[in-house]
Amino acid sequence: MNKDIKRIAIVRLSALGDIVNSAVVLQFIHREYPHVKIEWITEEVFAPLLSNHPLIHSVHSVNLKKLKKERSFSALSKTVSHLKSLGPFDLIIDMQGLIKSSIVARLIGKNTHGFDKNSTREGLASLLYRTSSSIAYDENIVKRNSFVVADALGFTITDSMLLTKEKVFPSTEYKHTKKDKMSxxxxxxxxxxxxxxxxxxxxxxxxxxxxxxxxxxxxxxxxxxxxxxxxxxxxxxxxxxxxxxxxxxxxxxxxxxxxxxxxxxxxxxxxxxxxxxxxxxxxxxxxxxxxxxxxxxxxxxxxxxxxxxxxxxxxxxxxxxxxxxxxxxxxxxx
The missing domain is CATH 3.40.50.2000 (Glycogen Phosphorylase B;)
Incomplete structure (x- = not known):
């Protein structure tokens, strides 16, 4: 465990299922680093899902789909400036492993960690990381997400931990109507x-x-x-x-x-x-x-x-x- 780590950024831009399967790591990070500030960078559409999470200090959003569609230099410049202004971070972890997510991570700062060139389908992304993790691309997605984060932070997330995990997101009870004692x-x-x-x-x-x-x-x-x-x-x-x-x-x-x-x-x-x-x-x-x-x-x-x-x-x-x-x-x- 690196006790000097006080502020980290997680880059996981999309999609919904991948964010669910990534956010499970929050409880394990908090268990090992109870005082660390975790900040999450995601696509704008998913920000509300993460914004009220008790284990996330701040959520920062980008709209890369809009940038790609509109091709506005002004909007691109604002996004780049926004990302550069977020640091400094002790560690930036790219959980997505794509070229676009690695660029986002690198704009935030230099202390980047992600998958190595053989562990993701866009191996060029690894060129933008200072350190990297090696895990088979065809490995279970939850295990991949857990491994890249735990490896970066110097601890282990086991199957037992995943099997006994707490809920990934805080929630309130929804009052479903019960029909004739049906499930x-x-x-x-x-x-x-x-x-x-x-x-x-x-x-x-x-x-x-x-x-x-x-x-x-x-x-x-x-x-x-x-x-x-x-x-x-x-x-x-x-x-x-x-x-x-x-x-x-x-x-x-x-x-x-x-x-x-x-x-x-x-x-x-x-x-x-x-x-x-x-x-x-x-x-x-x-x-x-x-x-x-x-x-x-x-x-x-x-x-x-x-x-x-x-x-x-x-x-x-x-x-x-x-x-x-x-x-x-x-x-x-x-």
């Missing part, structure tokens, strides 16, 4: 790629098989239309309200179980210690920290994590009866 099951239907989505027809069938109160979570208007279709075709499905990221934490954290595709809101269940089933097609279990309470069901596809096939729609081949069986086992505490 409340959150069902996430959206994803960044169409091939990650489980067909809405099968979701409607699933909710009817479960015979529990299925809460259909949506994130945009297209997903809302699919969610409404599911509700129209299932007597057990209920449309979830429009939720902010902060509200989503409480909403999911107050459910009995979550079933969803490989996407951010699904990962939130693991973050909040809620039982979950993640359905995989073009991606695989590397994306979650699988344990007896948070499990994966995969399609028959043989996934190559180094060359993801976004046209792999095999998730539709997962049988509803298999999901139903696992869901009831989790609800019954098996």
């Amino acid at each position: 409340n099951i959150a069902i996430v239907i959206g994803a960044s790629w169409e091939s990650k989505k489980y067909p809405k027809e099968k979701i409607a069938f699933l909710t009817n098989e479960l015979k529990q109160n299925s809460l259909i979570i949506w994130g945009n208007e297209d997903e809302k239309k699919d969610a409404e279709w599911i509700c129209e075709n299932s007597e057990f499905a209920t449309l979830a309200p429009k939720l902010s990221l902060v509200e989503l934490v409480s909403y999911i954290g107050s459910c009995d179980l979550l079933i969803g595709n490989d996407t951010g809101p699904t990962h939130m269940a693991w973050g909040q210690n809620i039982p979950s089933i993640t359905l995989f097609g073009p991606t695989n279990e590397r994306m979650i920290y699988e344990n007896p309470k948070n499990i994966a069901i995969h399609s028959p596809s043989d996934v190559n994590i180094f060359k993801i096939n976004k046209n792999d729609f095999s998730i539709s081949e997962i049988e509803v009866k298999e999901i139903t069986k696992k869901a009831m086992e989790l609800l019954n505490g098996i």
Whole structure:
């Protein structure tokens, strides 16, 4: 342990699921360095999720997507000046390992740490780090995130620590309506790629098989239309309200179980210690920290994590009866 470390910056810009799987390290850093000030740099859209975290001293946001779209020199100059003004830091950890995140880290200061050139898909990013960590790219994403931070700070995050972790985000209880003593099951239907989505027809069938109160979570208007279709075709499905990221934490954290595709809101269940089933097609279990309470069901596809096939729609081949069986086992505490 380096007792001289008093202020660190974590760079993890996006996406939602990756931020959930990264923010788990906060409690472990605090355990080893109870007096350190942790500051987080993220994309503007995710800042509200992190801003009220009791273990984060400050959240600093950037809008790289807007910069890329508008190509404004003035806006770029302001962003660069803002990042340069944040220091000095004793240590800056880039948890993302991309060229854009390594540039952000280097603008903040010189004491940068990240993945080495063989541990990330954009190896050039490593040129901007003062020190680096080596871990296989195809290793579990939560273990990768935990390792790069712990390695930088000189301690170890074990499987036992991850299995007994506290909730990743603070939350309040969401008052779900109880229907005839049914369990409340959150069902996430959206994803960044169409091939990650489980067909809405099968979701409607699933909710009817479960015979529990299925809460259909949506994130945009297209997903809302699919969610409404599911509700129209299932007597057990209920449309979830429009939720902010902060509200989503409480909403999911107050459910009995979550079933969803490989996407951010699904990962939130693991973050909040809620039982979950993640359905995989073009991606695989590397994306979650699988344990007896948070499990994966995969399609028959043989996934190559180094060359993801976004046209792999095999998730539709997962049988509803298999999901139903696992869901009831989790609800019954098996």
